Structure formats: C-alpha cells, structure tokens
Amino acid sequence: MTTPKSATIPFSPAQLGTQILIGWSGSNPGTGRETAFLLTYSLGDAPGGQEAGERAMRTALERSGLRVGGETLDASELPNLPVKLVVQAGQAVLTLPHFTAQYTVPPEWLAVARSEGRVHGMFATRPWPVAVPGQPVSEETLRSFVGDPEVISSSAHCLMPVRSLG
Template sequence: MTSQTAQTAVEQSHLGTISVIAWSGENIDDGRDVAFLLAYSLGDGSAGPEAGEKAVRALLEQTGLPVGGGIFDGSKSKEPISLLLESGSASLTMPSLRVQCLVPEEWTAAALKRKHVHFIFTTRPWPGGTPGVPVDAEDLKAFVADEEVIAASAHCVIPVTTLRK
C-alpha cells in the first residue's frame, strides 16, 4: 500500500497535506471483500494539527458527512460526492477536494463487485501515512481501528461509477 496526495480545488492552508490510502478486506458479515478508501491529513497545515482537525471537520460538515455517526449513504450528502474508477485508479470528488490514487487490482474487483466503496475521512491527523511511502498493513490497521480515530471519522458508502457501459 502506498499513500497518495490529494489535490484541493481551493487553497485551504489549515488542512495541510491530505492523503488517501486504498485497501480491501473481507467483510465478516458475508465473507466478500470490501474496497476501503481512507482520507486523512498529515497534520502539517499552516496553523498546526489542531487547526487541521477543525478544517477537516468543517469540510465534512460542509459536505454533509456526519463525524462519529454510523455508515452514511454518500449519495444522500448535501454536496455531491462521486467516485470514478478507471484504468487502475480511483478519482474521488467532493466539495473543495479532488483525490486521485492508484488502486490495487483486488481493490478494483471488490469495488466493482459491490458497486460501492466504504469511504472513511478522519479528522485525526496521521503523520505516519506519508505520501509516496509504503504503509505497513499493521500500522494502517492500528490507525483505522483506534477508537479515537473511529469516533473522529465520517464513514460513508459511495457508489462506484465507471466509463464502461
């Protein structure tokens, strides 16, 4: 797994570097793989990590994604959220944020089979998820499973679109 950098449509210096990681894993309820996409800040914004957390929370609120709630249907957000899957990459678009990252084949297969991805955007900074540097699976698991991270995250299901007919 390699972290990738997001490109923001509007300069928001408090957000700092926003990164995204894609991985897939088995759903304990049905035994089928789920495609996950995690977005987070490195906490390196111009006003520090605390201001970065507030900026991410404001972005999520603007979009209508509840932080700390259950799994939300991304197709019902206040602002549009979309995910385009094409040629081994995923492009996520939401207000003031565009993310494109390479995704592994097993992630693509899971996303296409389920026709959605589980998107997690945490307000908690993760300086250990440096863009372009491989992230150890155990480090990713520890971060995503941390109770404070879960409580500080918006979770939603986003439908997958493709250019295929």
Template structure:
C-alpha cells in the same frame, strides 16, 4: 423584544489549514457478509499552515459542510448535502467532494471489490496521521492500528460512495 438572526453564510474551509490530504485504499472482508469490501481512508498529515489542531478543525468543517457526520455511523454519500463522487478507472480512484479532489492509485483487488459491490466504504478522519505519507509504503499492521484506534474511529465520518466508471 430583540431577536437574533442566524448567520446564513457558511464559514469557508481554510484550504491551507487542511495540509496534505492523503488517501489509502485496501480491501478486506466485510464483517456483515464475509465478502470483500473496498475501503478508502482519507486523512491529513497534520502539516497545514496553522498546525495539526487547526487541520483537525478544517477537516471537521469540510465534513460538516458536505453533510458527512463525524462519529455518527455509516451514511449514504448519495444523500449528503453536497455531491460526493468516486470514479474508478485505469488503476486509480478519483474522489471528488466540495473543496477537495484526491486521486490515488489502487490495487487490482480493491478495484475488483469496488466494481463487484458498486460502492466503496469511505472513511475520512479528522485525526492527522503524519506517518501515512504519500508515496511511502504503509505496513498493514500500522494501517490496521490507526484505523482501529477508538479515537480515530470517533473522529471519523463513514459513508458508502457509489462507484462510477467511464465504461458503459
């Protein structure tokens, strides 16, 4: 009789395959209660060293290792396998998760919604979005079309992240 053993070491995320990771923040009405919700979308531009397909796989691996299931509804980041945090301070949001730290300037209305709710709805899609380049304004309709696309939604992890601040 032979037995197989599971590999215990996790495959590391190939950082160069991720490419440029960008984030976009916006606030809008939450369909559940009609109040403003702060949203944060993370995505790759698909410009990693091994191309967009490898970038999708690298993002998926990063999400799996963090404990954020892709295509499985909204989870609570405080219950993920690995720590995920969001610091909101001085007009910016700093997202920290294993193998990734992203900082973004965010609008005042986003900050107000995030602080009121004490959480942010975070979406990280495995689908690349080369049109969403950092520093280039994104039209609201283009963002809405990307975020509402069924393929993008199915290829995304959704979670709520508690907001932390430096204020006491």
C-alpha cells in the same frame, strides 16, 4: 428584537494541509462481506498545526453533508450528497466540495470495488503524519490507525457507489 444566527467558522481549503488517500480491501467487520475501503486523511501539515487541520477537516466534512462520528451514510440513497468517487483506468478519484484527491488503486481493491459496486469511505479528522506518499504502509500500521476507536469515532463514514467515465 434580535434574531439568533449560527456561528460560521471561517474556512479555507489550505487549512486542511496535504490530503492523502489510501485503499485496501478486506472483510467488513459489520457485514462479513469483502469490502473495498478508501481512507482520506491529512498529514497534519496544515498552517496552524495539527489541531487547526483537524478542525478544518471536520468543518469541510460537515459542510459536505458528512456526519463526523455519526452513522455511515449511503451516498446511493442521497443523490444530492456532494461526495463522488470515480474509478477509471486503475485510479480512484474522490471529489468533495473542498478537495479532490486521486489514488492508484491495487488490483485486488479494484476487483472488490467493481464486484460490490461501492466503496466504504472513511474520512479521518485526525491527522496521520506517519503515512506519507511514496512510502509503503504496513498492514499492521494501517490496521492500528483505522482500527483505533478514537479515529473511528472522530471520522465520517460513507458508502460511495463506484462510478466510471463513459
């Protein structure tokens, strides 16, 4: 007699490539409320190319309990979800089991995040090599990426409570 087992995809955080955060605030299309958003994406520079990086990101997100292409999770209702956001001294630090990233947030983002008490995290599996660190990203460029239906449906979404140290 044999027992079926699920396939485990080998995974290394290096396969993710360079992970970037970018934040903005604006009206949430679903609620109409002012919302702080935080996008996590890869530059697509993973070993094995963009497709390998996309697969690795999907694996990392799913292993973190996030649902790629599924409903928006509310981390405040899922205390064991290993997705944490700390906002302190103008910095947002996002921690997942396979990576940690830090971002200097704009003052308007910080005000909305504190006022609402949570941030809408969008974790893109699709690489975005256009938006490199140190270079400004226009509102139009950002809107075209985060508003692309394929990017939206291939991302994981999570409402994260704003935590601070101390």
